[in-house]
Amino acid sequence: MIERTAAVAALLVLTGLPAAAEQVGARAKGGFAESFFMETVPRAEAKATAEKLARAVIAARMIIFAYAGKFVDPALGDKGFSGEVFESQWRSAVEPDLIEATPGQKKIFEKLFWAGRQVIDNNQERLNTKGVGWKNFLPAKWEREMGQVFTARTGIVIKQPGRAYRSPMNAPDDTERSALGHYISAGHGENRPLTSYAKWGKQDVYRHMEPIRLIPPCLGCHGKPRGEPDMLGFEKDGLESGDIIGVMSVTIGLSD
């Protein structure tokens, strides 16, 4: 056994591979992958902007969820859910927030609508495929893809880290992990956002986190019994209606 370990170590030195103690595929230390913000808001507007963005993404999630039955119908071709259809429903859903938005917030909202619509347009071929039931499209996928497109245009980061995430894109960072822990231990009544100021690289940011709670239609995949495969083959989370599944996390760059 000892001989074998020595032989492996020798081989690693020869091939230039990292020694066993150095974990391969681990998260890099320090730095921030996203720290250049094309859109920033004054400190005084940060809270309201983050709240509006979180509300808008949750509204979009509900619009998409309402189409879930149509999306999985193998008999249907065109689902009638183009980017344009989606965007107009989304704009009406967030109209109150839009009306009283500042010019800076309106500009950010336009980029959000653009990003959300892009993702629905990008997924048309997938959504309109006939003869296939599950096409791997649901609100969380839209959010994940929309977040990437939106960040690319604004710098603002919107993500939904999960307590037992499926896509590695939804891995929580340290602040998000502690928010998840807080909401899990505080129970169903705690819905106040957790907010903080931080520095990402040289950029001052405002962070907003609020719980995403399960409702009965989510339980087929995120409910009980824990560990049993859901219809997609993921292990169910074992959660109940009202439990948190993840947090809506918004990070905005500050201009002052």
Ligand code: HEC
């Ligand atoms: C058909 C099964 C299914 C149903 C029903 C479902 N989800 Fe999910 N959920 C998934 C899958 C699959 C992912 C990973 C999606 C991705 O990132 O592509 C996911 C991801 C998520 C995430 C991101 C964190 C994570 O765990 O990866 C949240 C938050 C979430 N779902 C919330 C909900 C809520 C709230 C509902 C009900 C309104 C719901 N889900 C209903 C399958 C489901």
